[in-house]
Amino acid sequence: MPRIVIKGVVQGVGFRPFVYRLAKRFDLRGYIRNLGDSVEVHIHIESPEFIAAMKKEKPHLAEIESIEITRSEEKEYSEFSILESSSCKASGSSLPPDLAICDTCLKEILDFRDRRYLYPFTVCTDCGPRFSIIEALPYDRENTSMKSFKLCRHCLDEYTSPESRRFKAEPTACGECGPSYELYRGSDKLNENPIRKAAELLKEGWILAIKGVGGTHLVCLATSSRAVKEMRRRLGREKKPFAVMVRDIKAARKLVFIGKKEETLLESRERPILLLKKRGNKISELVAPQLHTLGVMLPYAGVHYLLFSYLNSTALVMTSCNAPGEPMASERKDVLKLGFHDYALLHNRRIVNRIDDSILRVVAGRKAFIRRSRGYVPGAVSLKRSGPDVLSLGAEENVTACFLVGKKAYLTQYIGKTTSPSNLEFLEESVKRMKALSGADEIEAIACDLHPGFQTTQLAEALAEEQGLEFLKIQHHEAHIAGVAAEKGIEEGIGIALDGFGYGYSGEAWGGEIFFFSGSDFNRAGSMKSFPLIGGDSAVRNPLRITAGLLLGELEEEEVNKALIALGMERFEVEILIKQWNKNFNVFQCSSFARVLDAVSALLGVCRERTYEGEPAMKLESFAHGVMPELDMPVRFEREGKIEVFDSAKLLKACLDYLNSGESREKIAASAQKALATGMAGLAAVKAQDYGVKDIVLSGGVAYNEVVVGEIENIFNQQGLRLSLNENVARGDNGLSLGQSYLARLRI
Ligand SMILES: [Zn+2]
Ligand SMILES: [Zn+2]
Incomplete structure (x- = not known):
């Protein structure tokens, strides 16, 4: 047969x-x-x-x-x-991610005649949690955190009847037999209808911790500046934007502009957070201060819909409940210990795999992941070519690990910053889980960043030694570029990495790089002209110091001195800065594209203190949004050693001159952004001609800036060059591990 x-x-x-x-x-x-x-x-x-x-x-x-x-x-x-599942081992994940509640289940929980009326954990074979509750394959109830809930007679009937929508729906349950919510004030349990009461408390302006699918959110009314401000105080999160959950797409349209592509993503069963252009001012300005975008998502779990059914407001701030730099709290004891909440709405189903909300933005017409996590992980990213199994561990910020198995890449959920021991532990756990789910059991090599100081580098080296595997360090920007090559199947071309920092081959801080690549061979062909970062990390936090470093390349000390004081820097600080520069004390050379954007932002007074990653550049983009870039800006190249470089110091000097002549700051911002993009695009186009290639790939943390990406694309279109960017993994460090493992595979 x-x-x-x-x-x-x-x-x-x-x-x-x-x-x-x-x-x-x-x-x-x-x-x-x-x-x-x-x-x-x-x-x-x-x-x-x-x-x-x-x-x-x-x-x-x-x-x-x-x-x-x-x-x-x-x-x-x-x-x-x-028949019962066979216990054969897995190879090539076939487990879907956590998906939003489907329309049929949603109807049931809102229908008072249904036996699942108001039951938030209602699921069927078409919807609900998967990855967040699984311990092992095969995907059977005994291998999930639902195993502790014994099915009642009704549910068992559905579960065992092939005619039912819930036949073998592993997480199925009802109010009789499944998990349930409880409400706490501080750490004391309250005896009230938990979800309805939680909605009332939100209405009154309290801050709630709400446990959901992959973790716990901290939640408050988006219209209440008092509540949002208090939430910021408790989290120690001064300005970093919060995302909001809105009742439905109609409510979303009142807060933001939504294009066709964005609407599809917003309503998709993956339900990511989407960065959208703000419209009007119906919610507190403190939610996403000084930005022209707002992160918006639609409800995805039963509990979200039930909360909105009791609320008359349409938007809630929802942010991961975690201490800064630590993983999101998932279980009751962790949430109660953190104590950020006034009240906590918690359930008793264990979250096996924590997973944060995903974040996307449509940039110049293309889908761009900022964070690829819930709704997408553990789904595989398809590759064009096969090869040996490898593992890579990312860099330091926004870390993910990545397994390559055959023609598939499996990236873990978002881990965060690996400088914290608990995040590093989270990374190790996630690697183990993903190894099992992807069936990557014949790994030949482990890859990491070139930076010797990263925790991920040390972990990769230790794992490689322990398992007797090959160990490879991959340069940061080569990995960024290779990630696009891997996803799009591009064998040869020019790669542009516009980024913050990445460790160069001799320890330099790179970040505005152009390479020619062919297979796994990379040739650095161009770059931003390097400039001094006076004070290292302190310059990153106080970007006016970056401005100073750039201006010192163009102007006399005396002039820079005067300019900085005119810009509002304290006299003593200017003196220290110049002294440091003269003595070359704690001064680093860098060629970062993102840092030049920061310098423009600081020069124009848009952002002079960085409190979160990307803040000065993001605010610059918002500040210049919708303004015509009509000022002339110098775009000059010169040779630096073997490569051609784009001189951004001249551009900064021009910005200063415009500022002094009373030109509009918005216009200067828009024109400088455009000129920076023009410079790198121009340099890349020349290199494409030199090497005789038509494919150009663009990646790195700045590849989300709409003006920069749009301008680069325009220039390439005019010259008949093809631009490719990552669309299925993140362009920033959250997607770096794909490029690392791709190059490791080619280099072993
Ligand atoms: Zn369903
Ligand atoms: Zn039941």
Whole structure:
């Protein structure tokens, strides 16, 4: 009889009951079972119609990658049935991510006649948590944190009946038998209807911790400046923007402008946070101060919909509940210990795999991940080529790890900054989990950043030694560029990395780099002209020091002195700065593109103190938003050693002159941003001609800036060059691990 093996996303999506119903329809006898990484179907006769229908009518969460048909000598079956899962090992994840509650389940919880009325954990085979609750494959209830909830008679009926939407829906439950919410004041439990009371408390302006799918949010009314300010105080988070959850798309349109592509992403079952252009001022200015964008998401868990059903307001601030630089709190004791909340709405289903909300932005018409996590992980990113299995651990900020297995890349959820021991532990756990889910059990190499001081570098080295694997260090910007090459299948071209900092081959701080690449060979072909960063980290926090460093390349000390004082820097600070520069004390040379944007931002008085990553440059983009870049700016190149460099000091000097002549600051900001993009695009175009290639890839932390990306794309379009950017992994360090493992694979 024919044996059919189907690979793809076929577990946890209602695939087996679907095939069962199909087999009944075609009068077939045999069985179906899970094999861990695939499902296996035996039928008593050949049936091309059955296979065609399987492809055509598959459940909408399922993705069929391959169908393999062989012959097998099995006994005859008298009917079609679903067998217990086999415990075969996995290879190539087939587990879907955590998805938003579906419309059918949502209707049930809002219908007072339904037995699941107001039950927030309602799910079916089409929706609900998966990754956040799984401990091991195969995806069966005993391998999830639902195992501690014994199904009631009703639920068991549904779970075992192939006709039901909840047949083998592993996380299924109801108010009788499933997890439930409880409300706490501080750490004392309250005896009230928890969700309704929580909504009332939010209305009154309290700050709540609310445990959801992949972790716990800190929540308050987005319209209450008092509540938002208090939340900032408790979190020690002065200005970094918060995201909001809005009731529905209609409510979202009142706060932000939403394009077609953005609407699709916002309403997708992955339900990411989307950065959108603000419209009007209906919520507190303190939510995303001085920015023209606002992070918005729609409800995705039952509890969110229920909260909004009790609330008359349309937007809630929702941010991960964690101490700065630490992983998000997921369990009750951690939330209560942090104590950021006035009240806490918590449930008793364990979160096995913490996972933060994903963040996206549509940049110059293309989808751009800022953070790829809930809704997307553990889904694989498809590659064009296969090769040996490898693992990489990212850099230091916004870390993810990445396994390459065959033609697939598996990135872990967002880990955060690995300078904290608990985040490093979180990374190790996530690597273990992803290894099991991806079936990467024959890893040949482990890769990391070139920076010797990163925790991830040390961890990678230790793991490689322990397991006797090859160990590779990959230069930061080569990895950024390789990530695009991997995703888009580009073998040869010019790569541009516009970034903060990355460790160069001789320890320099790179960050505005142009490479020619061919396979795994990289040739540094151009760069921003390096400039002094006076005071190192202190210059990053006080970007007017970066401005000073750039101006010192163009002006006499005396003039810089005068200019800085005119810009508002204290006299004594200017003196120290110049002294430091003269003695070359704590002065670093850098070629970072992002730092030049910071310098412009500080010069124009847009942002002179950086309190979060990217702040000065993000505020500069917002400040210049919608302004015509019509001022002439010098775009000059020169040779520095073997490479050609773009001189941004001249540009800074021009900005200062415009400022002194009373030109509009917005216009200077817009024109400087554009000129910086023009410079790097021009240099890259020349290199493309030198090397005779048409493909240019762009990556790095600045590849989210709409003006910069838009301008670069314009220039390349005019010259017949093709621009590619990452669309399925993040362009910043959150996606760095893809490029690291891709290059490691090519270099072993
Ligand atoms: Zn559902
Ligand atoms: Zn039940």
